[in-house]
Amino acid sequence: MAWCQEGQQRSHFFPKKNIRDRLIFCRKYSEWTAEDWGKVIFSDEAPFRLFGASGKRLVQRRKGERYHQSCVMPTVKHPDTIHVWGCFSSKGVGSLTILPKNTAMNKEWYQNTLQQQLLPTTQQQFGEEQCIFQHDGAPCHKAKVITKWLGDQNVEILGPWPGNSPDLNPIENLWSILHKY
Template sequence: MLGIIVLPLSIIVTWKETRAVIIALHKKGFTGKDIAASKIAPKSTIYRIIKNFKESDSIVAKKASGHPRKSSKRQDHLLKLIQLRDRGTTSTELAQEWQQAGVSASARTVRQRLLEDGLVSRRAAKKLLLSRKNLRDRLIFCKRYRDWTADRTGVKSFSLMNPLSDCLGHPEKKLVWRRQGERYHQSCVMPTVKHPETIHVWGCFSAKGVGSLTILPMNTAMNKEWYQHILRKQLLPTIQEQFGDEQCLFQHDGAPCHKAKVIIKWLGEQNIDILGPWPGNSPGLNPIENLWSILKRQVEKQKLTNSDKLQALIMQEWATISQDVAQK
């Protein structure tokens, strides 16, 4: 018996440190019973640590065997390749494909392996289906205007136009496996396509507030003739009212009727400058989309089913949008 052991327990922070203290005392000749009297660890734990040290001559704890892993690193890599082919494949489907490669594992095991690789199941973001040309045009557009400011161009404010889409119904929900930062990766989004509109609404706004709003007759498609008519009857009065002789820039997207030669010629004759060329399938680049979202939320609160009342409500809610909202 070497005496009573007195230890400042506050300095023992982790089990690794506790193990090191126990082994150090054992090397100095203290028995397991002596060390247990200090109450730094249960007696059974102290005896086990001393026993492991005698067998391995190391203070590192033995790694618990646990349940044997069902797959090798090579098989885990194969699972990753299978998953990357289609991000929307479910864990059950992945387990079945994995089994065909000789790995008997459950869907739960599949989820654990994907989680180890940073892949989690999330609802796919919905984005318009883009062609290679769409992607190339978007990049050209962004590079052209990335350093563009009002001061450099002499433009004081904007006049922004776009048709309001009243798309009914909601696409089905889809889950995809993705890592952090991959929400809008092309392989992780759900492509959507444009649907026929039931009500066609044209409106404009600038930093000075909302401008004119008009609703096309039912079952009327927006073509170059209608578009030129709207620009003449709605756009020109709004520009005159909000800007007078000030310079402004007109922004609309790349819809076929917007790009028609007769429209381009007419806008030139009116001395209206255009922001462009506009990349296809790029509604998110037009700030009026945020205004349409505000308008749509206000209109949907009423849950109207009558077309005439719905059109009247759209006009009413549009008029309530403040200049402050338009500026933001």
């Protein structure tokens, strides 16, 4: 029998500004219905290791099973990591895109990702119906050129998104599931 431990729970330190911003955000959207949230397309980027899993793995084994295949976790010293952008809404998941190796996640890459991934996903999921796009406050998301481009595309933004608030974004639950595999 094998079992795993993913690591200890951690909590963020929230400066007063972050607490205030989270409270403002929550009050602003506290009256929203499930139908309102159903119009939101959530997005984020996440890193994924290509070999092995992150975190500590504990294995229970019986006497004589020390080197049994089910009790051994292969590892590599420096596994490659990829960064993935994705989105989803109540209508389904969008496509994923991988940040090319040795490429910075910058405003040019982000605008291209929005053009190639977000717009087709919103068209497929919402058609002519207006939806609301959520992205966090990463520097490339807040760049003036991105804000202007989103405005030119008539993309409505959910926000302002409070800083250091991944717990408010339901896409984190999808990333958590994908990290297990």
